[in-house]
Amino acid sequence: NAGVTQTPKFQVLKTGQSMTLQCAQDMNHEYMSWYRQDPGMGLRLIHYSVGAGITDQGEVPNGYNVSRSTTEDFPLRLLSAAPSQTSVYFCASRQTGPTDTQYFGPGTRLTVL
């Protein structure tokens, strides 16, 4: 049982490039989320999904797209990377209800030059 996995661990992009951050979980959790954490800052919710085929925006959705075609996977797409998107990105998952424990992936450290 690997829990929540994320790839890549590190990534450097140039301004304007696009890329996809991968997130997968093997716990059959319905609820998945993406957060960004800027240096010395808290976790801000980007997008979340309550189940396959359903996504919704969080606090800071601009510049990011998500999709949820399967229960296991929840990729985050950066359409045109900007230096302001330099951050650590965490994926998280939990069962179904709002009182269920949320588990985090190890994070992806992204630098946009």
Next chain:
Amino acid sequence: GENVEQHPSTLSVQEGDSAVIKCTYSDSASNYFPWYKQELGKRPQLIIDIRSNVGEKKDQRIAVTLNKTAKHFSLHITETQPEDSAVYFCAASGDMRFGAGTRLTVKP
């Protein structure tokens, strides 16, 4: 969406003292309040949580209290140790918004 505020942003205590971190939330429908500890360069790890049907929960040196009427909840760490030094985050359901974090330093 939910709005969670956390205080203080930094906290320094002597080893053996107690530490208290407070959070307030805005959505009266929220009914789950976890606390996470994050060490440098690592992912947040759940340390304790509380659901709205109880007012207090303890786990060894850590306790959380919840006041639903006032919409605030607090983390209490007793007999602090240097390894408690980390950043602590509170959060509130349903879309799990986080507070800005508290950097706790425990001085030996």
